[in-house]
Amino acid sequence: MRTVFLLWHSRPLDDRLDENETDDKLVGVYSSAAEADAAKMRKLQFEGFRDYPDCFLVSEYEVDRDAWSEGFTTVGSLDRPRDPAP
Secondary structure, three states, X not given: OOEXXXXXXEEEOOOOXXXXXXXXXXXXXXXXXXXXXXXXXXXXOOOOOOOOHHHEEEEEEEOOOOOOOOOOOOOOOOOOOOXXXX
């Protein structure tokens, strides 16, 4: 089994009523947890990332494995305006 390590930054959206809504960024995919941690340290130099230093997450992911094996699902609310009818 070959794995990679995904570095995410997931900060809360201050202007939303739902405190569980977040702004999620996939920062990068790395060959080891140590490489992901090193990338986190590099990103902490930048505005935005350094303002939310505790919002990083490293997740291990198996390569060549399907995700969403149970099908499509929606998480949270989708507050997008609908296109008006023609």
